[in-house]
Amino acid sequence: MTEKITLHGSFLSAPTYKVGLMLALTGRDFAYRHVDLSKGEHKSPGYLDLNRFGQVPVLRHGTETVVQSNVILDYLADLTGAFGGADANERRQAR
Numbered sequence: 001m002t003e004k005i006t007l008h009g010s011f012l013s014a015p016t017y018k019v020g021l022m023l024a025l026t027g028r029d030f031a032y033r034h035v036d037l038s039k040g041e042h043k044s045p046g047y048l049d050l051n052r053f054g055q056v057p058v059l060r061h062g063t064e065t066v067v068q069s070n071v072i073l074d075y076l077a078d079l080t081g082a083f084g085g086a087d088a089n090e091r092r093q094a095r
Contacts, residue, residue: 006032008047008059008060009034015069016056019069019073051067
C-alpha cells in the first residue's frame with residue numbers, strides 16, 4: 001500500500017469533499033490536484049484521459065484510476081479496511 005494516492009477534484013464539489021474526508025479520516029497520505037471547473041479543465045484532453053465523463057473526483061493510486069465518488073469510497077474501504085463493514089449487512093449500513 002505504498003503507492004501514491006492522488007485525488008483530482010474541485011473544492012466546491014461535494015463528491016470531491018466526500019473522498020477527501022474519507023482519506024483524512026483513514027489517515028492516508030495523499031496529494032490533491034485541483035481541477036478548475038470554471039476554466040473547463042475537466043473537459044481538457046488530459047483530464048478526459050483520466051475520466052472520460054469529464055467529472056470530478058478522480059482517484060489515482062499507483063496504476064489504478066478510479067472515478068465516481070461512491071466507487072472511489074468502496075475502493076478506499078477495501079484498500080484501508082475502514083468504513084467497509086465486516087459482512088454484507090454492515091457494508092450496506094455503512095453505505
